[in-house]
Amino acid sequence: MAQDLMTEKEPLMEVRNINKAFPGVQALDNVSVAFYPGEVHAVVGENGAGKSTLMKVMAGAYKSDSGTILFQGEIESFNHPVEAQEMGISIIYQEFNLLPERTVAQNIFLGREPAKIGIVNLRQLNKQAHAVLKEIGVDSMISPTALASSLSVAEQQLVEIAKAISLDAKVLIMDEPTASLTSTEVKLLNDLISRLKTKGLALIFISHRLSEVFEIADKITVLKDGQHVGTVNTKEVTSEDIVYMMVGRVLDHYFPPLGSSEDFGDVVLRVKDGSNNFLNSVYLELRKGEILGIAGLQGSGRTELAQALFGVVPFKSGEIELRGKPTAIKNPFWAISRRIGFVTEDRKAEGLILIQPIRDNMLLAIRSLQSLFAFIHQDGIRQSRNMVSALGEQVDIRVDSYGKEAQDLSGGNQQKVVLSKWLASESEIFIFDEPTRGIDVESKARIHDIIRGLTKQGVAVIMISSELPEIIGMSDRILVMHEGTIGGELPAESSETDIMLVATGQNNHRTSSISVDPERGEK
Amino acid sequence: MTTLEKIPSRQMTGILVTIWKRVKKIPPVYLIFLVIIIGVSYLNPNFATLNGMLLFLRRASPLAILAIGQLFVVASGGFDLSQGSLVTLTVIGSALIIYNNEENSYIAIMILLGIGIIIGLVNGVVVSYLKVPSLIATLGMLLLVKGGGLYWTGGAPKGYLTENWRYFGRGFIENVPVFGRFPVAVIVFLIVVVIMTILFHKTNLGKQILAIGDNPRASQLSGVKVKLIRIIAFLISAFLSVVAGVMIGGYGGTSILAGEGLEMQSVSAVVIGGALLLGGKGSVPEVAIGGLTLEAIFSLLNLLGLPKPYRDAVQGLIIIGAVAYAAITSKRRD
Numbered sequence: 001m002a003q004d005l006m007t008e009k010e011p012l013m014e015v016r017n018i019n020k021a022f023p024g025v026q027a028l029d030n031v032s033v034a035f036y037p038g039e040v041h042a043v044v045g046e047n048g049a050g051k052s053t054l055m056k057v058m059a060g061a062y063k064s065d066s067g068t069i070l071f072q073g074e075i076e077s078f079n080h081p082v083e084a085q086e087m088g089i090s091i092i093y094q095e096f097n098l099l100p101e102r103t104v105a106q107n108i109f110l111g112r113e114p115a116k117i118g119i120v121n122l123r124q125l126n127k128q129a130h131a132v133l134k135e136i137g138v139d140s141m142i143s144p145t146a147l148a149s150s151l152s153v154a155e156q157q158l159v160e161i162a163k164a165i166s167l168d169a170k171v172l173i174m175d176e177p178t179a180s181l182t183s184t185e186v187k188l189l190n191d192l193i194s195r196l197k198t199k200g201l202a203l204i205f206i207s208h209r210l211s212e213v214f215e216i217a218d219k220i221t222v223l224k225d226g227q228h229v230g231t232v233n234t235k236e237v238t239s240e241d242i243v244y245m246m247v248g249r250v251l252d253h254y255f256p257p258l259g260s261s262e263d264f265g266d267v268v269l270r271v272k273d274g275s276n277n278f279l280n281s282v283y284l285e286l287r288k289g290e291i292l293g294i295a296g297l298q299g300s301g302r303t304e305l306a307q308a309l310f311g312v313v314p315f316k317s318g319e320i321e322l323r324g325k326p327t328a329i330k331n332p333f334w335a336i337s338r339r340i341g342f343v344t345e346d347r348k349a350e351g352l353i354l355i356q357p358i359r360d361n362m363l364l365a366i367r368s369l370q371s372l373f374a375f376i377h378q379d380g381i382r383q384s385r386n387m388v389s390a391l392g393e394q395v396d397i398r399v400d401s402y403g404k405e406a407q408d409l410s411g412g413n414q415q416k417v418v419l420s421k422w423l424a425s426e427s428e429i430f431i432f433d434e435p436t437r438g439i440d441v442e443s444k445a446r447i448h449d450i451i452r453g454l455t456k457q458g459v460a461v462i463m464i465s466s467e468l469p470e471i472i473g474m475s476d477r478i479l480v481m482h483e484g485t486i487g488g489e490l491p492a493e494s495s496e497t498d499i500m501l502v503a504t505g506q507n508n509h510r511t512s513s514i515s516v517d518p519e520r521g522e523k
Numbered sequence: 524m525t526t527l528e529k530i531p532s533r534q535m536t537g538i539l540v541t542i543w544k545r546v547k548k549i550p551p552v553y554l555i556f557l558v559i560i561i562g563v564s565y566l567n568p569n570f571a572t573l574n575g576m577l578l579f580l581r582r583a584s585p586l587a588i589l590a591i592g593q594l595f596v597v598a599s600g601g602f603d604l605s606q607g608s609l610v611t612l613t614v615i616g617s618a619l620i621i622y623n624n625e626e627n628s629y630i631a632i633m634i635l636l637g638i639g640i641i642i643g644l645v646n647g648v649v650v651s652y653l654k655v656p657s658l659i660a661t662l663g664m665l666l667l668v669k670g671g672g673l674y675w676t677g678g679a680p681k682g683y684l685t686e687n688w689r690y691f692g693r694g695f696i697e698n699v700p701v702f703g704r705f706p707v708a709v710i711v712f713l714i715v716v717v718i719m720t721i722l723f724h725k726t727n728l729g730k731q732i733l734a735i736g737d738n739p740r741a742s743q744l745s746g747v748k749v750k751l752i753r754i755i756a757f758l759i760s761a762f763l764s765v766v767a768g769v770m771i772g773g774y775g776g777t778s779i780l781a782g783e784g785l786e787m788q789s790v791s792a793v794v795i796g797g798a799l800l801l802g803g804k805g806s807v808p809e810v811a812i813g814g815l816t817l818e819a820i821f822s823l824l825n826l827l828g829l830p831k832p833y834r835d836a837v838q839g840l841i842i843i844g845a846v847a848y849a850a851i852t853s854k855r856r857d
Contacts, residue, residue, distance in 0.1 A: 368746035
């Protein structure tokens with residue numbers, strides 16, 4: 001199929017008949033794709049489809065078992081990522097490789113600092129870094145002397161791109177560049193990608209967000225189970241076509257129906273004027289049976305709000321009422337024992353105990369409520385086995401054994417394990433922080449169904465997401481955060497524009513009387 | 524049942540495959556132990572007798588108990604380097620308290636267990652609340668206990684250990700059927716293994732120790748009281764160090780060098796027992812066998828006529844080799 005799309009241009013980079021196997025799985029099965037200069041090429045597919053493996057083979061991080069890589073018409077064989085990098089192929093991973101305690105300039109020119117007799121010329125270094133930042137048009141945003149750790153995720157990404165440009169990259173590969181960006185930041189990145197495109201770079205990116213794939217990609221390659229399903233011109237297809245190619249069937253709906261008024265009950269959680277170092281006078285009410293969506297830009301305090309409600313970083317002032325009684329949420333244990341569950345944003349760092357069996361992950365929260373010296377099978381081994389498999393079925397985890405380590409699961413299954421942990425501890429208030437970040441379409445739909453199913457059983461849900469379609473598709477009410485406070489409340493099915501207006505502080509229907517200085521957020 | 528009768532040969536292969544899968548799952552420490560025991564028996568035929576085995580177990584039990592204590596700390600993501608000096612303190616402190624009076628023996632053991640609990644508590648609190656890395660905190664405690672112990676006894680062991688105190692380390696129960704005489708130390712060892720296996724593998728405490736060793740942040744966010752669990756792990760290690768100290772003093776008598784270097788031996792034993800040095804994985808029975816294996820390796824080196832310094836060198840090789848092996852074969856992904 002790739003051959004059909006051959007144009008007059010020579011491909012800048014091409015892979016032919018690539019095979020790559022890992023123990024127990026054929027990650028890439030005879031994959032051939034061509035990438036052209038001045039083109040943005042999206043690679044999509046479900047988790048485990050082989051996207052990242054293909055990118056790593058191209059960038060020299062993996063060696064393929066068979067097949068050829070052509071770069072500018074020559075057959076190449078990379079033994080190390082540095083070889084590919086010197087050739088002009090740069091890759092930006094999902095987890096960045098910046099050194100947090102070094103400056104932007106030091107990171108960009110790491111190992112290549114301008115130096116005389118071993119002494120780094122700092123002035124020259126900063127000057128060169130500024131020039132590179134200017135070349136990609138972000139010199140006004142990022143100072144060469146800023147510490148990498150002081151930058152936002154989006155800014156760090158821009159530094160990674162600057163680094164690639166300074167290495168004279170001709171092919172720039174990005175693994176889910178937008179996974180943790182807010183929509184304004186995505187726009188910034190997309191602008192940059194278009195500019196790099198006109199410079200004749202071949203840009204390749206992996207994404208789970210089809211809307212943005214359609215926005216910026218010229219071509220889309222779909223992988224499924226390690227096989228190349230096809231490469232198509234974006235203009236000639238619809239997103240339904242791509243989803244069909246990805247999953248092999250049409251997904252009839254992305255979101256379950258919204259809740260109806262009879263589902264909603266009493267207010268179970270009320271916060272009045274809640275503040276701490278990150279939050280400023282937060283007011284919110286959460287009712288039984290509803291999904292309260294929380295939108296907002298990166299850094300607007302969404303995660304901090306979740307952490308305050310779960311007692312990780314508690315409110316310092318203000319009033320909290322839990323099921324009608326004034327209280328204070330002191331720490332996670334306290335929150336869990338009051339039936340609050342928190343599905344964290346970063347499942348590997350905060351959600352899972354990765355080298356423990358799935359079953360111990362599922363039972364982690366409920367065990368911490370039980371006595372320390374209680375036996376793990378206090379109701380008999382059969383009882384606990386049944387409990388584990390019932391939980392597994394409830395969230396639809398597909399594994400052959402619950403004794404498998406959590407790290408061996410796909411992202412979607414991992415997220416389901418985290419979810420089942422809170423189901424096991426019978427939480428009545430669920431806080432979801434980015435519940436479907438970086439997981440495949442099918443698991444995503446399944447998790448949405450589960451969340452809605454919970455509300456039907458009377459669970460109250462707070463759902464934080466930076467994906468606006470998810471917020472709009474799932475929420476019965478939407479709170480939009482702005483600069484550490486609730487910028488406004490919007491009804492179900494509000495438009496993306498409405499949400500963005502509040503998120504960027506351009507609205508006038510705030511719920512709280514606290515006025516936020518509009519100048520404060522300016523850089 | 525009819526299908527089974529129809530295809531008996533397939534059934535047989537099925538059984539064989541299952542057996543082979545089981546064999547493959549046997550932890551390597553058992554095989555290593557077996558190989559070294561065979562080696563020692565070949566060089567010293569006396570070893571291969573029932574009596575020889577029991578005497579070996581009597582000698583090896585304290586190290587295995589220390590290793591089990593060390594496992595609790597290692598699995599929780601730390602190290603306890605104060606074990607050795609606590610053993611020394613137990614031996615010389617008991618001798619001082621007993622002061623040649625048999626009646627004081629059990630009081631001495633109680634006092635030392637109390638001191639052990641306090642030391643474990645301090646280790647745990649310093650690591651959990653003052654955020655001192657356990658390697659440094661317990662290294663400091665090693666020096667503190669060693670110095671404090673020597674100061675207490677005036678620089679040299681005073682008094683001697685009475686027979687009833689030493690019973691746990693070198694005594695025998697006479698007229699046991701089949702065995703004849705059975706070492707008390709082995710009984711203590713078996714009791715410790717059973718209790719600690721249950722505690723580590725069958726209670727919430729054990730699961731939470733593994734959880735905090737794996738990912739303390741995720742554990743905390745799931746309601747695990749990370750600091751408390753960490754303190755309990757250090758308490759158990761210190762408690763078992765005193766138990767091992769009583770046995771070591773019983774076997775070897777008073778010496779200010781009684782516990783010298785034992786902390787590294789117990790870490791080596793934990794590694795041989797297949798536990799992950801960075802926490803999150805380990806098994807009590809396997810680490811107990813790891814302790815026995817290390818002692819058997821020392822016997823082997825003795826029989827081969829190698830001088831004592833080889834012990835240290837071999838331990839160093841074991842730690843580096845085993846950790847490197849674990850790192851290479853580990854599936855842990857970035």
